[in-house]
Structures are given as structure tokens and as C-alpha cells.
Amino acid sequence: MRGLLVCLAGLLVCLKTADSHSMPQKDYDADSNKHDITNRLDDTSGNNSTSVPDNSSGMFYSNITVFFVRYVTRGDNKVDKSIYAHKNGKAKKVLEDGMAVSCCYLKSRAYLGNKDGIYVYDTETEKLEKYGNLSDNVIGIAKEDRSDDLYILTEDHVVYKVIEEGTKKIKVNEAEHAEQIALDWDDNLYYIGANNQPYVVASDGAKKIEGLPANPTSALISKPPITIEHGAWLTFGKQPYIIYPNATSEPYVFNDQEKLEHEKRNRDLDVIFLQFRNQIEE
Template sequence: MRVLLVCLAGLLVCLKTADSHSLPQKDYDTDSSNHDITNPLYDTSGNNSSSDPDNSRGMFDFGPTTFLVHYVTRDDNKEYKSIYAHKNGKAKKVLEDGIAVFDEFPKSRAYLGNKDGIYIYDTETEKLEKYGNLSDSVIGIVKENRTDDLYILTEDHVVYKVTEEGTKKIKVNEAEHAERIALDWDDNLYYIGANDHPYVVASDGAKKIEGLPANPTSVFICRPPIKIKHGAWFMSGKQPYIIYPNATSKPYVYNDQEKLEHEKRIRDLDVIFSQFRNQIEE
């Protein structure tokens, strides 16, 4: 049995590093008798954060709470065990059987998903409450920018829009065989299909994003972790792209300031992983 810890630090899960046009790489794999810590930049859990693209904070400044998912692999299958919240040097287990996290920072609210529905965790009071009355097994969750409505991805790869404070769900029929979901700042819905290719959901159906590699690899999708107001963030291998609601795309090139902020966040995560690993092993 191999235990893995994956950091879901808000938008940081989007930043999977790249070549000379992208962010510098950092290896987080750490050998120990029972535990490994995988590089959060290579996480593919499909979770998002709500940090405002117009904020004046640094690109990688996500507040005092970092969420982590603890899972066990058996026969190459992941069995998700729990979601932890790391704050002030301590990791607290907040939800069993959890995988999905949407951190609404700078608000003190995070939406968590597990096998029996949706929960809200207050990062200030550290209290957890059930959200609504849905009982779906949730593996992905995102929140609209302009409303309190959510989109969830269930274990059977169906996408629903969740309204009325978690008491009503509407199936998004256009999103077929979804593996991951994301919203942009304009609340356009994107998803990665079974073929690892991204699609945008439009009024006349789902449209395949053009201008990307024919066979994407190690794919990921989320809201942009940089100050871009329109479009979503897509990773194929080591190359980031901005994908747009008109189904077009373009490669993204990081600037020097973004690289510096990334390196600072890497150092911060080194400390978090070390603290978390030590607590788990105690």
C-alpha cells in the first residue's frame, strides 16, 4: 500500500511548469517508509479557486489555508480518504472520503465534495457544514463568479449545475463523459472529455477547443492562475494555453515576475509538505 498526499492549494494546482517559456520545475517526490508527497504542480484533481483576477496580491498568494487530499493507491486505483486543511503549521482533517475542493479565498469559505454530497468549510472558524441536500458522489466542484451557483462533476462523469443553496441540480447534457470541469471569470463552463481534449459548453452545444495538440498529454484545466480576465487555463504536457469561449486557444508565455512569485510559493510549499508529512507519520 502506498500513501500519497496531494496539495490542492487553490489555483496552484493549475501551474504544472513547462519549458523555457514557462515556470521552473521543482521536484517534490520524497521517499519515506510509508509516505510520498507528490508535486502539487502535477496534480490533476480538477479543483479551482476563486481569487479575483483584478486583485493586488501576488500571483501565488492564496491566504493562510492550504487544502490537501490524502489518498491511498491499491492496484493502481486511488482510494480517497480525507481532505485536510493546513493552517499555521498544522494540518487538520476536515472531511472523510473527500476529493473535490473549491476555495473561495479571499472569503473564508471553501466548498468540499465527497461521496455523499457537498460541504462548506469555514477557514476562520474551522467549522464544517453540509451544503444542501444532494447525495451525489462529487469528484469535482467549481463556483460561478457572479452568483452562488455551483457546478459539480460526479463519480459517474456527469456534470450538474447546483442552485438554490444546494437543493436543486440540473444536468448539463452538453458535457458528455467529463473528466474535469472549470469555469472562467465570465462563468463559461469548460470540461475535459474522455479523449483528454477540452470543450466549452455553448448555447448550441459543446464545442471542441481548436489550436491545441492533436493528442494532449497530462492534461489539466482551471481558471487562469494569472491575471487574465477572459478564458480558461489548459495544460497539455508542460505547455500552458489560454482557451476561449469561442473555442479558440493560444499558448501562454510567463513573464519574469510570475516566475519569481512561483519560486516563492514553491519554498512555502516545501515547508507545508514537511510539516504535513511529519504529522501524518507521528
């Protein structure tokens, strides 16, 4: 059954607009530096639905935590990186030197990665704690749905599976030169490698996803924002694709209801983005 993935107010909304749950990248200029703000992921856990929740404010994201990554670009380097949480119209910095966010879909928590390891943020109490004892510089993170295990992508583009409550890591040798990582709802691991090419990690090694346009200029990968049985969400430019564990793919076209819900979320995210930008500029 198709339908945009919606988790009711106070719970998780999994959305990336151009990719699966991702707000398009927002830029603004200040102090001669380019500040990029990217919505990485939203809050935690909930039920799937195909309708937009009704609430008193009319905003789809009322009472939901939306995470943003803010960084300054100097040359080819991203500096002054921070993760912010936006909830009920207010934004707060929750972790400096962070670029990675992944939600736990069964609990009100999100896992954040920064230059010295993994942190867990409780979206109800708004408390942040160090998770485990690893000290890797984490630039990507993905939480399994069926266990407490995580996958992390480090600054040197190596992928590890993190087990035993963040105290042990196992290198995923099949994932080479990874730029992004994501899991599907079955916990299959996908990654973007060199030249924006997507791969799926199978038992017999990494397999390049087939059936996609050649020479993409950009690629974004994540969990799908729609209720599908298998596969991850990939965006080349503005075109979304479903990519499958058997290394095949197909373009995805929103039906009318999905398109309406998708557009409403984008409008609401734009409002949240403006609130967020205004607050951090004050």
C-alpha cells in the same frame, strides 16, 4: 493587464503551479501503498495584486489555508481519500472520502465534495457543514463567482449545475464523459473529456478547444492564476495554455516578474507540502 493573481495574507491565494492553481502532484511510498498528495485549491476571497505580500515569516502562504487531497492508490483505484486543510504550519483532516475543493472568492469558505454530497468549510472558524441535501458522489466541484451556484462532477462523469442552496441539480447534457471541470472568471464552463481533450460549454453545445497539441498524455484545467479578462487555464504536460470561450487557445509564457513570483510560490508550496507530509506521517 497581466499579473499573477495574488490575494493578500489571510485571504485567498489562487494558484496551481503546473495548471492554474495547482501544485504539482507529490508522491511518497509507505506500507507498500502509493500515497498521492495533490494541492487542489487554496483559501477564500481577496483582491488581485501583482506583488508578493511581505510578512514577518517571509512565507507567501502565511495565514492562508491550503487544501490537500490525500489518497492511496491500489491498482487503478483511489482509496482512503481525505481532504486536509493546512494553515499557519498545521494540517488537519476536514473531510473523509473527499476529492474535490472549490473556493468562494467573496467569502472565507470553500466547497468540498465527497461520496455523499457537498460540504462547506469556513476557513476562519474552521467549521465544516453539509451543504444542501444532495447525496451524489462528487469528484469535481466549481463555484460561480457571480452567484451562489455550483457545478459538480459526479463519479459517473456526469456534470450538474447545483442551485437553490444545494437543494436542486440540473444536468449539463452538453458535457459528456467529463473527467475534470473548471470555470473561468466569467463563469464559463470548461471540461476535460475523453482522451484528455478540453471543451467549452456554449449555448449551442460543447465545443472542442482548437489549436492544441494532438494526443496529450495528461491535462489539467482550472481558473487562471493570472489576471486575464477571459479564458481558463489548461496545462498539457508542463506547457500552460489559455483556452477561450470561443474554443480557441494560445500557449502562455510567463514574463520575468510572473516567473519570479510563480517560482517563489512553488518554493513556499514545497515547504508547506513537507510540513503537511511530516505531520500526517506522525
